[in-house]
Amino acid sequence: MSEPAWPAPPEGTCTLSGTLDTEVAILGAGIHGAALAREFTLRGVSCALVDKGEVGGGTSQWSSQLLHGGIRYMLTGDIRQMREGLAERATWARIAPARCRWEAFWMPHRFWAEGLAHRIGIGLYDHWGAERPGWPPALALGPIPRETYRADPRSAKAPFRGATAYADLMTWDQALTRDLAASSEAPRLDFHDPEAFEDTAGELKALRLRDRRDGTLRRLQARRWVFALGPWTDGAMASWFGDTQKRLRLSSGIHLWFEAVPGCERPWAIRRPQGRILFVIPRDGLLQVGTTEREVEDGWVPILETEREELFQALEANLPGLPWRKMPVRSEELGVRPLVAAGGRTTHLSREAILERHPRFQNLTLVLGGKLTTARALMDRLATDLTGLPCAASTTAPLRLWDGQPPSIL
Ligand SMILES: Cc1cc2nc3c(=O)[nH]c(=O)nc-3n(C[C@H](O)[C@H](O)[C@H](O)COP(=O)(O)OP(=O)(O)OC[C@H]3O[C@@H](n4cnc5c(N)ncnc54)[C@H](O)[C@@H]3O)c2cc1C
Incomplete structure (x- = not known):
């Protein structure tokens, strides 16, 4: 497969020296890599964060931006994943209040019995997710009064009789990823292209990197390595090491951003076939709509007219x-979602994550799959495994803001 063009680097130069020596090298500065860098810093362990593009410039800037239990798991019955997500949601609201906003999502129902089922399911979801630091008391949950429902222009001619509201947390995904990176002491080697690895006796030792801004070569040496390359993992492992094992299945999703529609105030989550959800979310002066699922082969793929059409038809x-x-x-x-390749169709694949110790290089761990919501918890676990140091501060230490403003605590 020929490699698609990566977004061009910005002007400027990197002031880091030509050789770097660190305890842990993290490749991939998406939500997982950035969260891991924070975990090592909290434990006093040195690390470096490498990315071929910008920090938070991959999948972690194209998500639906929800830190959530996943209301769809109520439908698929994956209660364990849902409860893990709900617990993490509360943690994010605590450590990243500047990047979180609570919302009351409306789930519309077509007929009375469906409304009753939603009320029961949502009641449980909000009960298990009762820890909501910073929840604005003015946001109403539960059955939406008929007049309020009718006042929303989305209800006009819709095949729904009413809606029930549940709580979830919205974020700004790239900003959150960057705050995590800023909350670490890791030198940032963004826009650096990994060129060649050195290894001895079944261990990775060093990596030669080319700065894509000005062509400068740097050598990064580390005792441990973690690859958090999201949907690019399989491609990178094949090109760097000839390792052709297919660890991931990739599933694309699209969002369309319409101009804001007056009267659309709360986000809607509409149930679709196969346990999927159509989100219609007013945010940042626009109306965000998504998402679809299509199996793809790479992290960079174009939007197909057919999937745009599918979204319009669903709307x-x-x-x-x-x-x-x-x-x-x-x-x-x-x-492009990196999903663990457990077989089956992508719509039914688990959103769970796996930490794989590489069979050839004992000091290399691969982060496979995962979600924004659970990235902190997963990287907390990985950092504890690698260092033997648990760290309670991971769930309480407020994030530093990427743009330099001081953190605020709830
Ligand atoms: C449409 C959609 C909606 C989603 N909605 C949600 C949601 O609402 N809530 C939620 O919790 N999760 C959601 N997810 C899932 C979530 O976005 C991803 O699981 C998560 O962002 C993956 O993060 P990551 O760090 O693993 O990968 P990425 O963010 O993709 O990071 C990987 C990094 O590796 C870098 N890289 C790639 N190749 C190389 C290389 N050769 N050398 C160096 N660096 C390289 C990339 O530039 C990138 O920055 C959604 C996903 C999609 C696609």
Whole structure:
């Protein structure tokens, strides 16, 4: 497979020296790599963070931006994943209040019995997720009064009788990823292309990197290595080591960003076939709509007209009161989910993550799969495994802001 072009680096130079020596080298500065760098810093262990692009410039900037238990797990019955997500949601609200906003999501129902089922499921979801630091008391949960529901333009001509509201947390994914990176002392080797590894006796020793800004070569030496390369993992392992094992299945999802629609105030989560959810979320002065699922082969893939069309059809079928095809689309984005390759179709694949000790290099761990929501917890576990040092501060230490503002604590 020929490698698609990576976004061009910015102007400027990197002031780091030509040789770096660190305890742990982390390749990939998405939410997992950035969270791991924070974990090592909290434990007083040195690390370096390498990325071929910018920090938070991969999948971690194209998500639906929810730190959530995953209401869809209520439908698929994966209660353990859901409860883990709900616990982590509370942790994010505590350590990253500047990047979190609580919301009351409306889940509409088509008929009375479905409404009752939603009320029971949502009641449990909000009961298990009762820890909500900073929850604004004015946000109403539970059955939405008929007049309030009717006042939302999405309800016009819709095949729904009403809606029930549940709580979830929204974030700004790239900003959160960058805050995690800023909360570590790791030197940042962003826009650095890994060129050649050195290894001896079944261990990785060093990596030669080329700065994509000006071509400068750097040598990074480390005792341990972690690759958190998201959907690019299989491709990188094949090109760097000839390791062709297929560890991931990749599933793309798209979001369309429409101009804001007056009267659409709360986010909607509409149930679709196969346990999928259609999100329609007012945020940042726009209306974000997504998502679809399509199996793909790489982290960089274009949006297909067919998946854009599928999203429009889902919008028209569920929310026919709005003229979707006439509404200006301000921007669109496609993200690729790295899913653990456990077989089956992508819609049924687990969102769980695996930490794999590489069979050839004993000091290399691969981060496979995962979600924004559980990235901190997973990287906390990995850092504890690698250092033998548990760290209670991981769930309490407020994040430093990437743009330099001081952290605030709830
Ligand atoms: C459409 C969509 C919606 C989603 N919604 C949610 C949601 O609402 N909530 C949630 O919790 N999760 C969600 N997810 C999942 C979540 O976004 C991802 O699981 C998570 O962002 C993956 O992070 P990562 O750090 O593993 O990968 P990435 O963020 O992709 O990071 C990998 C990094 O590796 C770098 N890299 C790649 N190749 C190389 C190389 N050769 N050398 C050096 N660096 C390299 C990339 O530049 C990138 O920065 C969603 C995913 C998608 C696609």
